[in-house]
Amino acid sequence: MDFSVAFSAAREALPYMLGGVVWTVGLIVGAMLLGLLLGVPLAVIQVYGPWPARRLVGVHVWVFRGVPILVQMYIFYFGLLSWLSQLPLFAGLGLDSPFVAAVLVLGLTSSAYQSQIFRGAIQSLHAGQLKAARALGMTDRAAIRSIILPQALRLAIPAWSNEYSILLKDSALAFSIGVVEIMARMRSVASATHEPVSMTFLAGIIFFALTWVGVKALSLLERKVRIAGYTRQGAA
Amino acid sequence: MSMTNVSVPVLEGRSLGKTLGGNRVLDGVSVSLPKGCVKVLIGPSGAGKSTLLQCLNFLMPPDSGSIWLAGREVNGKSRRELCSLRQQVGMIFQDFNLFDHLSALENVRVALMKVKGLSRLDAGERALAELARVGLGDKAALYPANLSGGQKQRVAIARALAMDPKVMLLDEPTSALDPELIGEVLAVIRDLAQNGMTMIVATHQISFSASLADEFLFMDKGRVVEQGSPAELLGRGSASRTQAFCAKISELTGETEAECRV
Ligand SMILES: Nc1ncnc2c1ncn2[C@@H]1O[C@H](COP(=O)(O)OP(=O)(O)OP(=O)(O)O)[C@@H](O)[C@H]1O
Ligand SMILES: [Mg+2]
Numbered sequence: 001m002d003f004s005v006a007f008s009a010a011r012e013a014l015p016y017m018l019g020g021v022v023w024t025v026g027l028i029v030g031a032m033l034l035g036l037l038l039g040v041p042l043a044v045i046q047v048y049g050p051w052p053a054r055r056l057v058g059v060h061v062w063v064f065r066g067v068p069i070l071v072q073m074y075i076f077y078f079g080l081l082s083w084l085s086q087l088p089l090f091a092g093l094g095l096d097s098p099f100v101a102a103v104l105v106l107g108l109t110s111s112a113y114q115s116q117i118f119r120g121a122i123q124s125l126h127a128g129q130l131k132a133a134r135a136l137g138m139t140d141r142a143a144i145r146s147i148i149l150p151q152a153l154r155l156a157i158p159a160w161s162n163e164y165s166i167l168l169k170d171s172a173l174a175f176s177i178g179v180v181e182i183m184a185r186m187r188s189v190a191s192a193t194h195e196p197v198s199m200t201f202l203a204g205i206i207f208f209a210l211t212w213v214g215v216k217a218l219s220l221l222e223r224k225v226r227i228a229g230y231t232r233q234g235a236a
Numbered sequence: 237m238s239m240t241n242v243s244v245p246v247l248e249g250r251s252l253g254k255t256l257g258g259n260r261v262l263d264g265v266s267v268s269l270p271k272g273c274v275k276v277l278i279g280p281s282g283a284g285k286s287t288l289l290q291c292l293n294f295l296m297p298p299d300s301g302s303i304w305l306a307g308r309e310v311n312g313k314s315r316r317e318l319c320s321l322r323q324q325v326g327m328i329f330q331d332f333n334l335f336d337h338l339s340a341l342e343n344v345r346v347a348l349m350k351v352k353g354l355s356r357l358d359a360g361e362r363a364l365a366e367l368a369r370v371g372l373g374d375k376a377a378l379y380p381a382n383l384s385g386g387q388k389q390r391v392a393i394a395r396a397l398a399m400d401p402k403v404m405l406l407d408e409p410t411s412a413l414d415p416e417l418i419g420e421v422l423a424v425i426r427d428l429a430q431n432g433m434t435m436i437v438a439t440h441q442i443s444f445s446a447s448l449a450d451e452f453l454f455m456d457k458g459r460v461v462e463q464g465s466p467a468e469l470l471g472r473g474s475a476s477r478t479q480a481f482c483a484k485i486s487e488l489t490g491e492t493e494a495e496c497r498v
Binding site for chain 1: 320329333336337346378
C-alpha cells in the first residue's frame with residue numbers, strides 16, 4: 001500500500017467527510033436532548049410514581065433497550081413514519097425523512113438508558129432531604145424540581161458522558177436508512193476512490209475526535225457545577 | 237368562633253395509631269401542645285418517638301386518630317391543608333437533612349421562595365436574619381459539606397424558623413453530634429423555649445430537658461406509659477420508669493445521678 005497515495009486521497013476526501021459531521025452532531029444532539037427530556041420524567045415516575053405508571057415506564061425501558069437500533073430504524077423509517085406522513089394530519093412535516101427517523105430512534109433508546117441513569121442518581125440521594133422539603137410545606141413537585149433534580153442531574157453527568165460516547169457510535173447506524181452522516185460518506189468515498197482502508201481510518205479519527213470533544217466538554221461542565229465539598233459519597 | 241382561645245392547644249394528636257410492617261408502632265397515643273409549652277419525649281429505641289413526631293405533621297399519615305391544629309382537625313388528604321399545616325409545624329431531624337447542593341443561606345431561603353412566594357431578595361434578607369439568630373450570620377455562603385454537625389443543625393433550625401412555625405417538633409436534635417458540639421445546639425433550643433416557642437422534643441439529653449420541660453412523656457412500645465412534670469417523674473424518691481430509664485442513660489452518657497434528679 002502506497003502511503004502517499006492513501007494520504008492524499010484522505011486529504012481530498014476530508015471536506016466531504018467533515019460535511020457528515022454536521023449530520024452526526026445533529027443526530028446526537030437531537031438524540032441526547034430527546035433522551036434527556038424524556039429520561040428525566042421517566043426516572044421521576046419510576047422512583048415516585050404510582051405503580052401503573054411505573055410499570056409503563058418499565059415496559060418502555062425494556063422495549064427500547066431490547067430491540068436492536070438497526071431494527072428500530074427500519075421499523076420507524078419504512079414502517080411507522082412513512083405511514084404517519086401519509087396521514088393528512090402529519091403531511092408536510094417531513095416525518096418521512098431518514099434524519100427524523102434516526103433522531104427518534106436514537107433519542108427514544110437513549111431515553112430508556114438515561115432514565116436508568118437518573119433513577120440511580122435520584123435513589124442515591126439521602127431520602128431525608130425530600131422529607132425535610134415536605135416538612136417545610138413544599139409540594140412534592142416543587143421538592144423534586146428544586147431539591148432532588150438539581151442534585152441528581154449533577155451526579156448523573158459522568159454516566160451521561162458515557163451515554164454520549166455510546167450514542168455517538170450508535171449514530172453511525174443511521175447510514176443504513178440513508179442519513180448522509182460520516183459513516184455513509186465514508187462508504188461512498190471508499191468505493192469511489194478504491195481507498196477503503198484510508199477512508200475507514202479517517203472516519204475513525206473523526207469519530208474519535210467527536211468523542212474526545214464531547215467527553216471533555218461534559219467533564220468541564222461537571223467541574224463547573226460542582227459544589228464545594230460535595231461528592232457522591234457525601235450524597236449517599 | 238375564636239381560634240385564639242388560650243385553652244385550645246396549638247397542636248394536638250388524638251389516639252394516634254400506626255402500623256408499620258406488621259408492627260403496632262403507635263398504639264393510641266394522644267399528645268397535646270398548649271401554647272408556649274415544652275414537652276419532652278423519651279423512651280427506649282423503637283418506642284415510636286420518631287413515628288409519633290412524623291405523624292403530627294403527616295410526614296407519615298397515621299392509620300387512625302386525628303390531628304388538630306389550633307382547634308381544627310387537619311385532613312391529611314388535602315394538599316393545601318397539608319402544606320399549610322407543615323408551614324406552621326417546624327420539624328428538626330436527627331441527621332439535619334440539609335439540602336446538600338444549597339449554601340446555608342439558600343437552604344433557609346428556598347422554602348421562603350417556593351412555599352411562601354417571597355421574592356429572592358426578601359427571602360434572602362429573612363434567611364440571613366434567621367442565620368444570624370442561630371449565630372451563623374458569617375457562615376451563610378458555606379455549603380453543608382463544609383459545616384460542622386452543630387452548625388448544620390443550627391442551619392436546619394434557622395430553616396424551620398424562617399417559616400414562622402407556631403410549634404416545633406424536634407427529633408433527637410443532638411443525637412448525631414459529637415459531644416463538644418451538643419452545647420451550641422442546646423443553647424439555641426433553650427433560647428427558643430425561653431422565647432415562648434411551643435415544642436415537643438424527643439431527646440436523650442435528660443438534665444437539659446429536665447431544666448426546660450413542662451412535661452415528660454415516657455413512651456414504650458407505641459404507648460405513652462408515663463406522663464408528668466420533671467419534678468414528679470424524676471424527683472427524689474420517685475420510682476417511675478422514667479427515673480429508671482434516665483438513670484440508665486445518664487450512666488451511659490456520663491451524667492451523674494444527681495444531675496439527673498431535679
Ligand atoms: N418502615 C417501617 N417498616 C417497619 N417497621 C418500621 C418502619 N419504620 C419504623 N419501624 C419500626 O417502628 C418502631 C418505632 O420506630 P421509631 O423510629 O418511631 O422509634 P424511636 O422511638 O424513634 O426510636 P429511636 O430512639 O431509635 O429513634 C421500631 O420498632 C421500628 O423498627
Ligand atoms: Mg427515632
